[in-house]
Ligand SMILES: NC(=O)C1=CN([C@@H]2O[C@H](COP(=O)(O)OP(=O)(O)OC[C@H]3O[C@@H](n4cnc5c(N)ncnc54)[C@H](OP(=O)(O)O)[C@@H]3O)[C@@H](O)[C@H]2O)C=CC1
C-alpha cells in the first residue's frame with residue numbers, strides 16, 4: 133500500500149480530451165486509494181475563460197459513472213483550480229506562479245510539483261522555458277515534467293523537442309509517457325520472463341521460432357484526422373508502443389529490477405534492431421489504407437482527410453533484434469485502424485520439436501499468447517494425450533489467469549501518474565530508447581518516401597491487406613491471431 137503523496141499538479145491542456153477522459157478519472161482513483169488525500173491540488177490551465185467552479189463540474193462529470201459517493205466526488209473536485217492561460221504569454225505565468233504558491237501553502241504541499249503537458253508538443257519548449265524563467269519550479273520539493281506523445285515525427289524533431297525540455301528539466305525529472313508501459317499485461321512481460329525458470333530457460337533463439345505482435349483497432353481515425361495525417365500508423369503506433377513491446381520481449385535479463393538496469397537492456401535491444409536497405413524495406417514492410425467497405429467510409433472519405441492522402445492506416449513488418457539471444461528470430465508486427473476488432477496480443481511461437489518419440493508432424497507447436505486487451509490473459513498451447521486407449525495426442529490450451537477476480541486492474545494512466553509521483557521512471561520512455569526507435573522508424577519512412585513499397589488497400593473489418601499474410605507465408609508462417 134502506497135503512502136499519501138503531497139503534490140501540486142499543473143495540467144497544461146486542462147480543458148482537453150485527454151485530461152477529461154484519462155487524467156481526472158485516474159487522479160480520482162488515486163484519491164479513492166488515499167494516495168492523494170489532503171495535501172494535493174490540481175491547477176488546470178488552457179486558454180478558454182473557465183472558472184474554478186466550471187472546471188470542478190467538468191471533473192465531476194468525468195468521474196460521475198464511477199459509482200463513488202457524491203460527497204467523495206465533491207471533496208475531490210474541491211481540490212481543482214482553473215487558470216486561464218495562454219502558454220505563449222509570459223504574463224500568464226506570473227499569475228500561475230502566484231496561484232501555485234497560494235495552493236502550496238493552503239494544502240501544505242512542500243513544493244512538490246508535477247507539470248503535465250497534455251497539449252500539442254509544439255508548445256513543450258515554451259512551457260519548459262517559462263516554468264524555469266518565471267520561477268514556477270520550486271527549490272523546496274521536486275519538479276517533474278510529464279509529456280504526452282507524439283514525441284517528434286522523426287529523430288531530428290524528437291531531438292529538438294528533447295533538447296528544448298532537457299535544458300530545464302534533467303532526465304531524472306523528465307517523464308515521457310507511453311501509456312502501453314502502464315498496461316498490466318505489458319508489465320507482466322518482465323514478470324513472465326524473469327520470474328519463471330520455465331520461460332526464462334527457453335526465451336531465446338534456440339527455442340523461439342517467431343514472435344508476433346498485433347495491436348488492432350476496430351475504430352477508424354475518428355476525431356484526430358489532423359494529427360493522424362501528420363503521423364500514420366508507423367509513427368503513431370510502431371515508433372512507440374510496438375517498439376517498446378519489442379524491447380521488453382527481447383532485452384537481455386537486467387542485472388536487477390531497477391530503473392537503470394532495465395533501461396540499459398531496453399536501450400541495447402532497440403540499438404540492436406536490424407536496419408534494412410530501402411529495397412529490403414519494400415520486402416519486409418507492408419503499408420495500407422482502409423477503403424470504403426462493410427458499410428463504412430474509407431480513410432480518404434473521412435472528415436479532414438485529403439482526397440489523395442497516402443497516410444497509412446495499417447502497417448505490418450518483419451523485424452530482427454540482433455542481440456545474443458534473439459538474432460535470427462523474426463518478429464512480425466502489425467497494427468491498424470478499422471480492423472476486425474480491438475485486440476492487443478503477443479504470440480510467441482516455439483520451434484517444432486525434433487523427436488523420434490512421436491511423429492513430429494502430428495505435434496502442434498507450443499505457442500505462448502500474452503493477451504493484453506480486451507482481457508488480460510496468458511495462454512499456452514500445448515500437446516496432451518487424448519483421453520482413453522492408445523497414445524494419440526491432441527492440442528490443449530493452458531490458461532494462466534491474472535489473479536484479479538476481486539481486484540480491479542488499474543488503468544494505465546493511474547499507474548503511470550503514481551509512478552511519476554513516486555519518481556519512478558521505469559515505465560516511461562528514456563530519451564535513448566526514443567532516439568533508437570526513431571532512427572529505426574526513420575529508415576522505413578525514408579524508404580517509403582523514396583518510392584520503395586506500394587500503399588495497399590484493405591477492407592474495413594478485415595485483418596489488413598493480403599500482403600500482410602504473404603509476408604509470413606514467405607517464411608512458411610502464418611498469423612496465429614486471425615481476428616476470430
Ligand atoms: N486524447 C487522447 O486520447 C490522447 C492524446 N494524446 C496527446 O495528448 C495531448 C493532448 O491531447 P488532447 O487532450 O486530445 O487534445 P485537445 O485538443 O483535446 O486539447 C488540447 C488542449 O490544449 C489547450 N491549448 C491549445 N492551445 C493552447 C495555448 N496556446 N495555450 C494554452 N492552452 C492551449 C486547449 O485548450 P484551449 O483551447 O482552451 O486553449 C486544450 O485544453 C496531445 O499531444 C495528444 O497527441 C496522446 C494519447 C491519447
Ligand SMILES: O=C1O[C@H](COP(=O)(O)O)[C@@H](O)[C@H](O)[C@H]1O
Nearest residue numbers: 281311312349368369373476505
Ligand atoms: O497512442 C495511441 O494509442 C491508441 C490506442 O491505445 P489503446 O490503449 O486503446 O490500445 C490509438 O488509438 C491512437 O491512435 C494512438 O495515438
